[in-house]
Amino acid sequence: xxxxxxxxxxxxxxxxxxxxxxxxxxxxxxxxxxxxxxxxxxxxxxxxxxxxxxxxxxxxxxxxxxxxxxxxxxxxxxxxxxxxxxxxxxxxxxxxxxxxxxxxxxxxxxxxxxxxxxxxxxxxxxxxxxxxxxxxxxxxxxxxxxxxxxxxxxxxxxxxxxxxxxxxxxxxxxxxxxxxxxxxxxxxxxxxxxxxxxxxxxxxxxxxxxxxxxxxxxxxxxxxxxxxxxxxxxxxxxxxxxxxxxxxxxxxxxxxxxxxxxxxxxxxxxxxxxxxxxxxxxxxxxxxxxxxx
Numbered sequence: 001x002x003x004x005x006x007x008x009x010x011x012x013x014x015x016x017x018x019x020x021x022x023x024x025x026x027x028x029x030x031x032x033x034x035x036x037x038x039x040x041x042x043x044x045x046x047x048x049x050x051x052x053x054x055x056x057x058x059x060x061x062x063x064x065x066x067x068x069x070x071x072x073x074x075x076x077x078x079x080x081x082x083x084x085x086x087x088x089x090x091x092x093x094x095x096x097x098x099x100x101x102x103x104x105x106x107x108x109x110x111x112x113x114x115x116x117x118x119x120x121x122x123x124x125x126x127x128x129x130x131x132x133x134x135x136x137x138x139x140x141x142x143x144x145x146x147x148x149x150x151x152x153x154x155x156x157x158x159x160x161x162x163x164x165x166x167x168x169x170x171x172x173x174x175x176x177x178x179x180x181x182x183x184x185x186x187x188x189x190x191x192x193x194x195x196x197x198x199x200x201x202x203x204x205x206x207x208x209x210x211x212x213x214x215x216x217x218x219x220x221x222x223x224x225x226x227x228x229x230x231x232x233x234x235x236x237x238x239x240x241x242x243x244x245x246x247x248x249x250x251x252x253x254x255x256x257x258x259x260x261x262x263x264x265x266x267x268x269x270x271x272x273x274x275x276x277x278x279x280x281x282x283x284x285x286x287x288x289x290x291x292x293x
Contacts, residue, residue, distance in 0.1 A: 031272075037265040044261030056266040065242045066267070069250045073271075075157055076164065076246055077226035077278075083165040084221050085214070088172025095173070096180045106177075110170035120167050121234020125150075128159070128235075150236050153243030160244060164231050168224065172217050179213030180206070215286045222282060226275050247271040 038056055042049035060066050095106050112120065127134045128149040136146035150156045183206065191201045207214075229248040232238065238245035238253060245253065247267060254264035 034265045034268055037262055038269050040262045042261045043259045044255055044264075045259065049262070052262070056263045059263065060266060060270065065245070065250065068242055069245045069247050072157055072244060073226055073228075073246045073248075073274075075161060076228045077222055079161045080165045080168075080225040080228075081218055081221040083161070084169050084172045085217050087165065087169045088217065089176050089210075091169065091173040092176035092180055096177060106173070109173055112167040113170045115167065117164075117167070117230035118234050120163065121231040124159075124163050125235050151240060153240060156236050156240070156244045160228075160232055160235060163235070164225070164228060167231075168221070172221065175213050175217050176210065179210045183209045211286070215283065218286060219279060219283060222279055223275060226278070227271070247274075 039051050039053060040049045041052050041055075091109055095102055095109075115123075126132075128136075130136060130146055130148040130151070133146075133149075135149070140146060149159060187205050187209075188201055191205060196204070227248050228246050229252070232244060232246055232249045233252075236244045238249050242250070248271065251264050251268050251271065254260045254267065258264075
């Protein structure tokens with residue numbers, strides 16, 4: 001009996017071997033190579049490079065462009081997570097009710113998720129560009145002068161945050177809708193009989209029972225926002241100057257434009273560790289609150 005049990009377990013583990021091979025080849029090995037390259041001055045093309053120790057890591061601390069990209073990454077990551085979750089939950093609460101054309105409205109809100117971030121960025125770029133942009137043409141009709149929407153870095157960062165939130169809010173909505181539809185109506189009926197008001201029912205019934213959906217949404221949006229890349233490239237390409245770069249776009253710039261693969265690998269490793277640390281920390285807090293509920 002015991003032998004058959006171990007044989008079955010061995011067969012089960014053997015089925016995971018292809019997955020382990022793929023993971024090792026395309027994830028673990030490149031990660032180790034990236035760690036090694038981060039200690040060099042490799043330009044990304046030459047066959048000859050030398051080890052420079054911790055010089056790249058020291059440079060990270062004093063580089064003003066890294067500080068700007070770090071702040072922007074936090075704004076894109078944490079900001080879009082908050083906006084998409086609040087906005088998505090409001091949509092879910094609204095569209096969970098029965099009304100004519102409900103499915104059509106749900107599809108319209110979700111549709112931007114299916115569009116590539118790069119395409120979405122170019123769509124908005126042609127809307128916002130200074131010369132010939134649709135929005136400026138519309139303002140001109142009303143006698144308002146054209147505005148260079150992407151020239152001022154705070155406004156550009158805010159627009160990037162708004163557009164990425166608008167694009168992916170439908171994904172949050174769908175997850176929250178699925179969570180809402182699993183909540184039994186008997187909870188609300190019992191609370192209503194006890195005299196609980198709508199806001200009280202939302203705080204004490206809806207939110208606690210939506211904890212799994214909240215955890216899923218926060219995790220997905222946090223990871224996606226912290227590694228935001230394609231939308232920034234299409235809208236501003238990190239400009240003006242370096243003011244709208246995220247870590248992901250700055251890594252791309254350092255490698256392919258600045259030809260500093262060693263420094264780029266250092267920043268890539270820091271981004272990986274940063275996303276892992278912040279995601280694990282947030283999940284621990286959320287899971288703890290779920291247990292308390």
